Amino acid sequence: MEREIIYKVISENINIDILTIREDSRFLEDFGMDEIDFKRLIIILEEKFLKICSEDDIKKIKTVADLINVFS
Numbered sequence: 001m002e003r004e005i006i007y008k009v010i011s012e013n014i015n016i017d018i019l020t021i022r023e024d025s026r027f028l029e030d031f032g033m034d035e036i037d038f039k040r041l042i043i044i045l046e047e048k049f050l051k052i053c054s055e056d057d058i059k060k061i062k063t064v065a066d067l068i069n070v071f072s
Contacts, residue, residue, distance in 0.1 A: 002072050005048060010064070013041055023065040045071055 011018040014031055027033045033041070042061075046052055049071050057070050 025064045
């Protein structure tokens with residue numbers, strides 16, 4: 001369930017087709033997100049999952065799979 005929510009949030013917030021998102025997709029390189037976009041995405045997911053991510057966890061997130069692992 002987390003995976004579907006995360007894919008939907010990514011798709012809606014950076015305006016890409018949900019079918020183009022893969023677990024090995026990288027936020028900066030593949031989606032062209034900058035640091036502000038990425039932090040905004042994290043905040044939205046923290047609110048949805050009622051979970052606060054540590055700065056250490058956030059620094060480790062490079063791919064969609066990493067993000068799913070943090071919020072699962």
